[in-house]
Each structure stands twice: as C-alpha cells, then as structure tokens.
Amino acid sequence: MITFEGVTKRYPGGTVALDDVSLECPTGRITVFVGTSGGGKTTALRTINRMVEPTSGRVLVDGEDVREKRPAELRRGIGYVIQHAGLFPHRTIEDNIATVPYLLGWNKKKARERALELMERVGLDRTMARRYPFQLSGGQQQRVGVARALAADPPVMLMDEPFSAVDPVVRAELQDEFLRLQDELHKTIVFVTHDIDEAIKLGDKIAVFQTGGKLVQVDSPENLLAHPADDFVAGFIGQNRGIRTLSFATTSGLRLSDDAVRPGSADAADAAGLDWVLVVDDERRPLGWTRPAGAEGTLAEARLDPVGATFRVGADSVRVALDAAVLSPAGLAVGVDDDGAVVGTAAGTDLLAVPTHGSSGPEDDG
Numbered sequence: 001m002i003t004f005e006g007v008t009k010r011y012p013g014g015t016v017a018l019d020d021v022s023l024e025c026p027t028g029r030i031t032v033f034v035g036t037s038g039g040g041k042t043t044a045l046r047t048i049n050r051m052v053e054p055t056s057g058r059v060l061v062d063g064e065d066v067r068e069k070r071p072a073e074l075r076r077g078i079g080y081v082i083q084h085a086g087l088f089p090h091r092t093i094e095d096n097i098a099t100v101p102y103l104l105g106w107n108k109k110k111a112r113e114r115a116l117e118l119m120e121r122v123g124l125d126r127t128m129a130r131r132y133p134f135q136l137s138g139g140q141q142q143r144v145g146v147a148r149a150l151a152a153d154p155p156v157m158l159m160d161e162p163f164s165a166v167d168p169v170v171r172a173e174l175q176d177e178f179l180r181l182q183d184e185l186h187k188t189i190v191f192v193t194h195d196i197d198e199a200i201k202l203g204d205k206i207a208v209f210q211t212g213g214k215l216v217q218v219d220s221p222e223n224l225l226a227h228p229a230d231d232f233v234a235g236f237i238g239q240n241r242g243i244r245t246l247s248f249a250t251t252s253g254l255r256l257s258d259d260a261v262r263p264g265s266a267d268a269a270d271a272a273g274l275d276w277v278l279v280v281d282d283e284r285r286p287l288g289w290t291r292p293a294g295a296e297g298t299l300a301e302a303r304l305d306p307v308g309a310t311f312r313v314g315a316d317s318v319r320v321a322l323d324a325a326v327l328s329p330a331g332l333a334v335g336v337d338d339d340g341a342v343v344g345t346a347a348g349t350d351l352l353a354v355p356t357h358g359s360s361g362p363e364d365d366g
C-alpha cells in the first residue's frame, strides 16, 4: 500500500503543485492519477520514489516513510516507466532491460537471461535483443520500457503516461497486454494519464486531480462514472457517461431468448412467423441471420446475412452486448459461450433493463 498523508508541494516561485493530498493506493492494484494538465499528477507520482520531496506531509510505502530510505535503495524496489520509454540510445535492448540487475551486481549471464525472459513476457521477439532503441517502433520501445521497469521484480511500479506517445491502435494493444501482465504479476501500480478512457480501462481506483494540485475525487471507475463528485469531474469525464457505465454491467444474469434460434436443418416454412431467424450449425455455432418469410427449403439453404459481432455471456459487459444488438440486422445481440456456441439472443431493451453496479466503492474490492 502506498499512502499519501497531507502531501503538499510548493515549488520555488510559489506554484502549488500538490495541495494537501491524502490518498491510498492499494497493494496489488492499479491506481490511476488523472486530471487536467498541470494538476500535479507527475509531481505526486515522483514523491513516491523521492524524485520530488514534499514541502509538507509524507508518503509511506507499506507503512514506511520513504524519507527513511536512501533514494537509490528506494528506487531499486520501484520500477519507473515514462513516456517515450526513456531508453539509453547507445545500449542494446537487452542491456537496457538489464540496467537495474547490473546495478544490483547480477552477473552478465543471469541479467541477460532475465532480459530475454522479460522480452517474451512483454510481447517482444528475442531476436530484437541485440538491436538498439532506434531500430524499434515506438510501441516496441514502450514494451522495452515496461520490461526494464520489471527487471528486478519490484513490488511497486510507477508509470507516467507510458502509452501516450503511440497511435491509438498500438496504444489499445499495449493497454490490453499491460492488463494481462498485471493479472499475473499483481504489482502495486500508480499510473499517470490525462486520458479518462485510459484511466477507466486500466484503473482499479482513480484519483482525479484539478489545477492547483487538488485531489477532487478518489473512486472506482464505476462510481466515478455513475457519481462524479462535482461539475469539474463530470466535465472531465465528458460525454457518453451513461453508455460508459454499461461497461461495468455484467451480462451474466441476463435472460436470453431461444425463440429466434433455429438449426440449419429446420424448414424455413416452419419459422415463417418470425421476422428474423438466427441459423446455427450442429454445435449451435451461429451461421447467419435470415428472414424466413416466403423462403423455401431448409434454413441452411436460405440467403444468410452475417452474424456480425457477438458477446460472450458473463465475460463481456452489457456495453459490448448493446453494441452487438445495434449492429445486428435483427436488432438482437447474440450471446455465445466460451466455445462460441449460441446461448440465446437479447434485444436492446432487455440489455438496458440490466442493473448497473454504480454503488460498489474501491474499498469493497481491495
């Protein structure tokens, strides 16, 4: 657990970068600092590894005041990832990743083995080990940055806009892999971003900073969307708040209908009373949508429209299901199980009747 106790930072010249910030970042979870430019996010992050010393208040890591440790020693237990990765340009990828192991006195062989293992972990091919940073794409460099921060297996990771410098597609990939990695590693992570969508996607807990270093709300993503503390937070979250809330509503309790689902071997004439039919194969995998009215022969012989997007019942959110319904020619979302077999269909109105869980706070899950 990282604890901020009444932390204030006033820079020479009078800028108040942090104004009496108190906050807890739970162990093994991702806490995201988000907010306006100049709101003090980076300053707050850097008080954790003593790159910035507070004017007053204190920061504790697992109950220990960070000022009681020498900065060099403290930083060995805290991985640090920044925008543009900040790699050493004249060192190979493996030597970049092995930076902290070398500092810790590991022998070269062991440090390089660790570097190669981490390259695989973050989705980089081992053949890149002897390249230099300029020979990698921006997204690959960010992966190296993450691998370098993980090299000595620190319990805490500080990440300052680590995915901001890459295009949206690569960014989404990096975010997904980062979440997968965190699922395995359970680090205590503090992540700075100015992108509210990134904060909602990655954060177990979100802290919103406003200009002047004021912490205006600390909450779970669900609660932040459902109950923004004030107009500033509501404005910062922006539009589509209601729809975004559906990202946290589960499809596990959804009642799905089998009425429109038919095997390909069924007679089209028998389904003539239905507007649309979802035709499935012997293993109930969806083949396509068809309008049975006036059709002859079996449904498998009918002209099929593509099924399009489906949702995995229980695993996907109501937002994903609603998206599938809107894009479906029949206006029905197709729910499938882990094997891709159709469980049933739901109309948009069924999906909107699902309760959202806007009331569970981050304290409940950590």
Ligand SMILES: Nc1ncnc2c1ncn2[C@@H]1O[C@H](COP(=O)(O)OP(=O)(O)OP(=O)(O)O)[C@@H](O)[C@H]1O
Binding pocket: 011, 012, 013, 015, 016, 017, 035, 036, 037, 038, 039, 040, 041, 042, 043, 044, 194, 209
């Ligand atoms: N070394 C410094 N000396 C003086 N003022 C500083 C220093 N570092 C930051 N500041 C000021 O402190 C305030 C907070 O800066 P900080 O970088 O923490 O904000 P931020 O929320 O991370 O912003 P951004 O999203 O733009 O990176 C800003 O007004 C900034 O100009």
